[in-house]
Amino acid sequence: MIYTCTLNPAIDYKIKMDYLELEELNRFDQGDFLVGGKGINVSIGLKKLGIGSIATGFLGGITGHYIKDVIDQKLNVKSHFIMIDALTRVNVKILIHDKETEINHNGVEVKDSEAQALLDYIDTLKPQDILICGGSSAKGQPDLYKKIAKHCSDHQVEIVMDTPSKYMAEYLKFKPLLMKPNLLELETYVLKKLERLEDIVDAGRALVKAGAKHVIVSLGKDGSLLINKYHVFKAKPLTGEVKNTVGAGDSMVAGFIAAYEKNQSLVDCYKSAVAAASATTFGNEIVDLKVYNDILSQVEIEEINI
Secondary structure: OEEEEEOOOEEEEEEEEOOOOOOOOOOOOEEEEEEEOHHHHHHHHHHHOOOOOEEEEEEEHHHHHHHHHHHHHHOOOEEEEEEEOOOOEEEEEEEEOOEEEEEOOOOOEOOHHHHHHHHHHHOOOOOOOEEEEEOOOOEOOOOHHHHHHHHHHHOOOEEEEEOOHHHHHHHHHHOOOEEOOEHHHHHHHHOOOOOOHHHHHHHHHHHHHHOOOEEEEEOHHHOEEEEEOOOEEEEOOOOOOOOOOOOHHHHHHHHHHHHHHOOOOHHHHHHHHHHHHHHHHOOOOOOOHHHHHHHHHHOOEEEOOO
């Protein structure tokens, strides 16, 4: 079974306005509530690709119950969240003439007892299950990802960590199945600028040497790399009209794991990852399935020897 974990989920309140006047009363006509969180996005992407999962993490208050209702009923994704005393955060995204300004809440405090309840749930996972963790850690629990990784390792549960670079060194020794840093995160890990392809590959190999089984490095408009102990693959970037960038990285994880769960080859897992990310970028939702099916055959992968 596949599980996703979001320690710091949110409701994103997206507002479209013509203008914004500081220190004045402003009005708007269009606003949407969107469920946010990297692990949750992965569960949505997996569902689109025909793979079930159970979403877990922390939720609290009326905002938390709203997220759970959307996940359970509208998105039809199974969940087992730890309900906490604090109110799940709300982020505000203001869109004015196609330029977006984000006002994000840092997150709410999670008690030690609530963190332990999540660890107790993770202890019920079985060998060969997969737990995908995404996003920032819970406020007040800076070591929680490390604890989660250890609990997974102790129970032979595969882990996927798509979390900020500052956590990388903490869980590499637990041999994650997949890590997906972008170029900036990889530079943060190796503490230097990576301008040449050879340097990026070397940095990716450093993650593999430290314990990661597979590393996907997002290179933006230049595509991406998949690096493991034996291979370096490069995906050519796909072209299309960019409609959405939110959740593209989460969709890449979903695409890879969906194919992995179907026992497809490593190259096909990578193709699915690239197609899923592009289906979100060029589509109108997380892993727009029509776009995914249209472009999967267009994904070009080459093995490079560096």
